[in-house]
Amino acid sequence: MSVDPVLARIDSSLPDSLERLKGLLRIPSISTDPAFKDDCDRAADWLVADLQSMGISAEKRPTPGHPMVVGHIDGPGPHLLFYGHYDVQPVDPLDLWDNDPFDPQIEDTDKGRVLRGRGSADDKGQLMTFVEACRAWIDVHGTLPCKITFFFEGEEESGSPSLVPFLEDHADELKADIALICDTGLFDSRVPAITTMLRGMLQEEITITGPTRDLHSGMYGGAAMNPIRVLSRIIAALHDDDGRVTIPGFYEGVPEIPADVLQQWNALGFDHTAFLGDVGLSELAGEAGRSALEMLWSRPTCEVNGIGGGYQGDGFKTVLPSKASAKISFRLVGQQDPHAIRDSLRNMVTDLTPKDCKVAFKAHGASQASVMSIDTPAFEKARTALSDEWPDEAAFIGCGGSIPVAGYFQSLLATESMLIGFGKDDDQIHSPNEKYDVESFHKGARSWARILAALSSE
Ligand code: BES
Ligand code: ZN
Numbered sequence: 001m002s003v004d005p006v007l008a009r010i011d012s013s014l015p016d017s018l019e020r021l022k023g024l025l026r027i028p029s030i031s032t033d034p035a036f037k038d039d040c041d042r043a044a045d046w047l048v049a050d051l052q053s054m055g056i057s058a059e060k061r062p063t064p065g066h067p068m069v070v071g072h073i074d075g076p077g078p079h080l081l082f083y084g085h086y087d088v089q090p091v092d093p094l095d096l097w098d099n100d101p102f103d104p105q106i107e108d109t110d111k112g113r114v115l116r117g118r119g120s121a122d123d124k125g126q127l128m129t130f131v132e133a134c135r136a137w138i139d140v141h142g143t144l145p146c147k148i149t150f151f152f153e154g155e156e157e158s159g160s161p162s163l164v165p166f167l168e169d170h171a172d173e174l175k176a177d178i179a180l181i182c183d184t185g186l187f188d189s190r191v192p193a194i195t196t197m198l199r200g201m202l203q204e205e206i207t208i209t210g211p212t213r214d215l216h217s218g219m220y221g222g223a224a225m226n227p228i229r230v231l232s233r234i235i236a237a238l239h240d241d242d243g244r245v246t247i248p249g250f251y252e253g254v255p256e257i258p259a260d261v262l263q264q265w266n267a268l269g270f271d272h273t274a275f276l277g278d279v280g281l282s283e284l285a286g287e288a289g290r291s292a293l294e295m296l297w298s299r300p301t302c303e304v305n306g307i308g309g310g311y312q313g314d315g316f317k318t319v320l321p322s323k324a325s326a327k328i329s330f331r332l333v334g335q336q337d338p339h340a341i342r343d344s345l346r347n348m349v350t351d352l353t354p355k356d357c358k359v360a361f362k363a364h365g366a367s368q369a370s371v372m373s374i375d376t377p378a379f380e381k382a383r384t385a386l387s388d389e390w391p392d393e394a395a396f397i398g399c400g401g402s403i404p405v406a407g408y409f410q411s412l413l414a415t416e417s418m419l420i421g422f423g424k425d426d427d428q429i430h431s432p433n434e435k436y437d438v439e440s441f442h443k444g445a446r447s448w449a450r451i452l453a454a455l456s457s458e
Contacts, residue, residue, distance in 0.1 A: 203328075
């Protein structure tokens with residue numbers, strides 16, 4: 001079965017494919033906000049109907065949270081498990097969007113045509129690159145070159161609470177020769193990529209309580225403990241002057257990247273000045289003595305994602321607050337153990353909390369980093385297929401983000417993952433005005449068509 005007519009079919013049906021994607025983008029499937037529960041359900045129904053329209057047997061599978069979508073279609077080649085997520089991040093702050101986030105529009109920009117809307121890049125546009133490639137194969141040849149299981153999740157952006165139990169309960173159904181995950185990026189607009197390393201994640205919320213109620217800072221200030229001061233000292237203590245995290249044991253299990261891999265990363269010619277310049281910055285802020293790609297792909301981090309306490313309304317209020325809180329997350333690498341780090345963080349914070357204050361902890365997500373084993377024929381086949389589609393040869397790269405499902409496929413299904421995606425650094429995922437390049441969508445579908453052909457070849 002030749003891939004050329006499939007590629008031609010993808011080209012000629014691009015306008016239809018974009019319209020279909022817009023249909024999915026119009027559904028506000030924000031998983032973290034209970035107000036959008038029905039919309040998450042509708043997005044799952046949309047995907048089931050779309051897969052069924054291609055002759056794939058697909059079902060919505062309930063979970064205690066948002067449903068999963070599972071579809072199966074037989075084919076001669078290896079058994080592939082394709083994963084994407086149909087849920088999206090909240091849109092706030094809404095006033096920073098130039099258009100309605102759920103009324104997707106094609107725009108001509110000085111960098112090319114883009115489709116703008118929440119979820120266009122993360123992850124609806126990406127998952128539809130694969131679906132469109134399958135549709136074109138079926139349209140042209142009446143069948144697919146591989147056996148494929150489709151698996152779409154609706155809780156990725158809210159910590160995937162139902163994922164592990166679902167995988168445990170359906171391991172036999174989902175297990176495959178290899179998993180394909182489309183939720184990562186290109187290296188740049190010329191260089192496609194297979195992501196071989198993902199960072200893990202640990203999330204913790206800390207609340208310091210001082211006085212039993214907010215106080216007048218003229219009546220109590222100076223004599224009473226201010227929990228914002230306490231919290232600020234704790235946060236400041238989490239890093240040293242070289243940008244290293246100070247939590248005892250934090251660096252246990254952090255490997256040094258082998259010299260040949262570092263050399264390969266250096267050869268990619270990553271321009272960190274331009275990367276930071278795009279967001280109005282100029283100086284690297286990570287650990288002293290590390291390159292930008294090391295900081296992003298292979299070093300662990302500690303970031304404060306949100307902080308609250310005291311009076312934040314208009315004007316001014318001379319208050320001494322009762323409480324202060326922070327949401328703190330860590331990107332993890334290598335063998336770092338999220339649970340051990342959580343314990344150590346809690347001990348450190350407890351030690352830094354004066355005895356007149358109370359500290360409360362709330363655990364959020366925890367997942368380990370994953371590293372893919374790339375020395376299998378499938379990786380080389382996919383790399384060649386990608387290189388055939390894009391101007392430059394495909395690169396093996398790291399990723400600063402976290403996609404915990406890759407680790408769960410490994411541990412619960414004994415299935416290795418191959419991460420291929422077509423996002424770009426300027427897609428503004430999780431931010432206002434998210435977009436996906438029409439070129440990413442189009443060449444993404446063409447890339448998958450080629451990858452399916454390559455994986456089914458001897
Ligand atoms: N698609 C992203 C992961 C990603 C981020 C890939 C940046 C490439 C570049 C994914 O949807 C995501 O945002 N994951 C969360 C997971 C976390 C909440 C466990 C992340 O990385 O923050
Ligand atoms: Zn995503």
